[in-house]
Amino acid sequence: MPERPPTTGLAWFNSAPPAELSPLLTACLAVPSWVTALLAGRPYSTVDALLAAADRAARSLTAAEIRAALAGHPRLGEPPASAGASARWARAEQAGVPGRDPDLAERLRLANLRYEERFGHVYLVSASGRGGEELLADLWRRLDNDPRTELRVVNRELRAIAALRLRRVLAEDAGPGRVTG
Template identity: 50%
Template sequence: MQATGLDRLNAADADEARALLLACAAVPRWADEVVRGRPYASLEDVLDAARKVADPWTDEEIDAALARHPRIGERAAGGDRDAEHSRREQAGVAGADGDVVRRLAEGNRAYEQRFGHVFLIRAAGRGPEEILAALDERLDNDPATERRIAAEQLREIAVLRLEGELS
């Protein structure tokens, strides 16, 4: 019988388990707390723990996690796991037409000027037009509202990545 991803997480040494979690979100405290919670009885238990530990993340943790994310529409460089996650999550944007790509690039620039960090959205399962509409809408947010939304999106991404790693 082959071990499940959850079995591997539960049995991994702390450094290996921490590395897996950091590839889901570059937030060391979060990764450490989820690792300390092992062993988990079910996939849902570990995902619940990951959600709980991530809410809230500090501003510094949000900034660290955001710094690891590429702009929407740009291909993540490198061979590490978080870059692989980003490329897979943004696959739907990769085939966008030239006008959408241009509008995403312009929106990314405007967003970064307004908020000081990359625009982040859970891209998995969303098409380029939906992402562009969300970007346009979120440009109207005040900084506090946008910070809260970016943190929510980071949590969603982290948990989806962890679920993918363990499924």
């Protein structure tokens, strides 16, 4: 039986067909121009070069692209509405937000609503490794931002999440049926 080609790592990323990579990249950051830029930049010499290209491409996102990317992110403390890699990763990233604490859940719900009323989109933060109280405090601090400043903060958070997820794309088995967007 022939050996299955590798479905992880930079060599795989550089050689995988675009149709295989596109859904994975979209799960990292759901912006078509970003996905296109990363595909067009292949091959990458190192993981750091790939991450730097991803960051550069995300820095140039328009306000409309940022808002479109936010549409796929769940509210902090709420389960993702979709399935696939993005939802699985979002659950893992929000592991520090305990779902069993009804008081914290209610405070997060109310703060999320207030944030959405102020800025017109979901509150986005790179939640990996951070606890619910810390994330809630960050949300309240960010409510003091003006809309332009907050859009810059959201772009920074999108870049952090995309980098984290890109590392997962390189590390996880992306074989047939394993990872989908």
